Amino acid sequence: MSEKPASAVPLPYADRPIATAPGHWVLARAGKRVLRPGGAALTVDMLDHARLAGADVVELAPGLGRTAAEIVAAGPASYTAIDRDPRAAARVAAVVGTGGVVRQGEAADTGLGDECADVVVGEAMLTMQGDKSKAAIVAEAARVLRPGGRYAIHELGVAFDDIAEEDDTRLRRDLARAIHVNARPMTAAAWRALMEDAGLEVDWVKTAPMALLKMSRNLKDEGLGGSLRILWNVLRDKGLRARVMEMRSVFTRYEKDMVGIAVVARKPEA
Numbered sequence: 001m002s003e004k005p006a007s008a009v010p011l012p013y014a015d016r017p018i019a020t021a022p023g024h025w026v027l028a029r030a031g032k033r034v035l036r037p038g039g040a041a042l043t044v045d046m047l048d049h050a051r052l053a054g055a056d057v058v059e060l061a062p063g064l065g066r067t068a069a070e071i072v073a074a075g076p077a078s079y080t081a082i083d084r085d086p087r088a089a090a091r092v093a094a095v096v097g098t099g100g101v102v103r104q105g106e107a108a109d110t111g112l113g114d115e116c117a118d119v120v121v122g123e124a125m126l127t128m129q130g131d132k133s134k135a136a137i138v139a140e141a142a143r144v145l146r147p148g149g150r151y152a153i154h155e156l157g158v159a160f161d162d163i164a165e166e167d168d169t170r171l172r173r174d175l176a177r178a179i180h181v182n183a184r185p186m187t188a189a190a191w192r193a194l195m196e197d198a199g200l201e202v203d204w205v206k207t208a209p210m211a212l213l214k215m216s217r218n219l220k221d222e223g224l225g226g227s228l229r230i231l232w233n234v235l236r237d238k239g240l241r242a243r244v245m246e247m248r249s250v251f252t253r254y255e256k257d258m259v260g261i262a263v264v265a266r267k268p269e270a
Contacts (some may be wrong), residue, residue: 001025011148018239023179024063024124025213026243031067031230033244034221036123037156038208038260043067043123049204050152052076055118057145060107061125062139063088071121072099080117083109115146123154126194128181139200145267151200156185157207157261160241163187171254177232178250191263199266213248 018026024035034040047067053075061070062081079100083089084105093102126134140216141151146237158168175183186194192202200244211217218227223229234241251258 018237020180021243022181023247024027024167024181025104026240026247028064029227030233030240030244032218032222033064033130033226034068035063035124035128035212036154036260037210037212038154038262039211039217039221042206042244042260042262043154044070045206046152046154046264047071047074047121049264050119050121050150052119056080056116057119057121058082058110058112058117060110060122060141062092062102062116064125065092067096067121067123068092068096068100072096072195076119080112082093082107082112108133108140110140110144112144114143115149116117116159117144118146120145120149120151122152126153126155127156127183127185131181131215134184134194135197138194141202142198147267147269149267150264151267152262152264153191154260154262155191156183156210157259158185158187159192159207159257161187161189163257167257171257172189173253174250178247185258191261193262195265200267202265204264204268206260207259207261208257210251210260211250213244219266 018029020094027035036043052071053076055070056078057076059068059071059081061083068081076234079096081092081100081102083102084104084106089102089104096102102202107122120142128136129137145151163232172184188205188207192205195202215227218230222230233242
């Protein structure tokens with residue numbers, strides 16, 4: 001789709017003021033490359049359990065292409081990405097090069113054939129959907145999976161299954177205000193039920209602290225050079241700094257209530 005290097009392709013929402021852009025793309029503009037709630041280590045663990053080698057893999061909403069690179073490096077039989085945003089699609093195409101195909105499309109209506117994939121991967125995108133959209137995307141993943149195929153997700157979770165309704169509502173409200181996306185994290189039980197309602201069987205679940213803006217996590221995910229780049233970009237841009245600090249404040253307030261959660265579910269054999 002593009003012969004430019006990924007860094008030369010404008011980020012999605014690059015033309016929107018920082019004050020109103022979605023939080024994950026604000027962090028990308030700050031230089032952050034790992035935008036997963038549970039960090040890069042949880043993604044690696046999830047991909048290991050999804051068993052990518054020799055598989056036909058579909059990734060939904062691949063974002064900056066960080067996970068796409070991990071998938072291609074694992075030696076799948078094929079890699080296909082679906083992203084609705086043309087800029088995101090162009091960035092991922094530049095990342096995977098000849099190692100895969102990137103198509104512009106919708107996660108809930110990929111245009112792919114029935115039972116064409118062994119693995120479907122989606123990260124940090126179901127959280128941003130309402131209940132009906134979540135169900136539609138999971139149903140689409142189940143449709144394109146072959147019997148025995150795996151659906152692997154890495155999303156934002158609520159730490160306690162018995163969270164009070166008013167506390168859950170407050171968390172969602174404050175999070176939405178900070179990241180400017182109507183994020184709807186769910187408990188582990190709810191994520192499991194979402195998969196099972198689509199006819200999938202959950203094989204594996206793991207959580208990790210939601211430490212997206214903690215320095216210790218950034219050093220692990222971005223390295224020293226990347227962490228310093230992010231810090232420099234935030235310090236020199238007042239608007240960027242304001243948005244990042246707003247998000248960090250909410251993440252810190254709810255750090256005991258939120259987790260990164262990864263799930264691998266399997267489509268039963270016929």
